[in-house]
Amino acid sequence: MTMTLADAARIDDGVVSPRADRPKRRTFTAEYKAKILADYDAADRGERGAILRREGLYSSHIVEWRKAAESGAASALAPQxxxxxxxxxxxxxxxxxxxxxxxxxxxxxxxxxxxxxxxxxxxxxxxxxxxxxxxxxxx
Structure with missing residues (x-):
């Protein structure tokens, strides 16, 4: 297969791919995680969803952070x-x-x-x- 000028222009046209403008993954400090866990545990069942929405978190964050905290690994709460x-x-x-x-x-x-x-x-x-x-x- 030979490459034509049209193929070369399509490869290096300077257009940014859709994945390049994706936001970066958030990282959370150990203090933030401990605070959110405390707020979440202290809240009533109906208020827990509001906390997650307000902070832009998912319930999986809470589950993961709680497992790390229960295992006694405070360093596990810190970003790796x-x-x-x-x-x-x-x-x-x-x-x-x-x-x-x-x-x-x-x-x-x-x-x-x-x-x-x-x-x-x-x-x-x-x-x-x-x-x-x-x-x-x-x-």
Whole structure:
């Protein structure tokens, strides 16, 4: 099949497809979700539909948010990181945090060991003085 100039014009005519002007998906903060769940649960059965219409929500939102809240996952109420770069950054932050904790633990062990060595040195010095052995020159 050969491509004609008419075919080329139809492909790249600069017209935006109908899907390009669709609105973006909304994201909700954890605070907003918790507030709506509280309002929805406190409302009478007849008022619940009004809350959903006012906020532009569906009952499936409430069901999903309630499941997340009941599972005790407050972080599940927050929007999920969808961007690969965000997930990579979060992984890197966790790795650096673990590395810092490991370094701090090692530093604490090293300080404890130095403290013990210093005390042992002081004890040996005290013992050598009590036995009457002379100190080495230069001290």
């Amino acid at each position: 990181a969808k961007d690969r770069r965000e997930r990579q950054r979060d992984r890197e932050v966790e790795q650096l945090r673990a590395r810092a904790e490991k370094a701090e633990a090692e530093l604490a062990r090293t300080r404890a060991a130095l403290d013990i060595v210093g005390k042992a040195h002081a004890l040996l010095e005290t013992l050598s003085e009590s036995t009457g052995t002379p100190k080495p020159p230069g001290r």
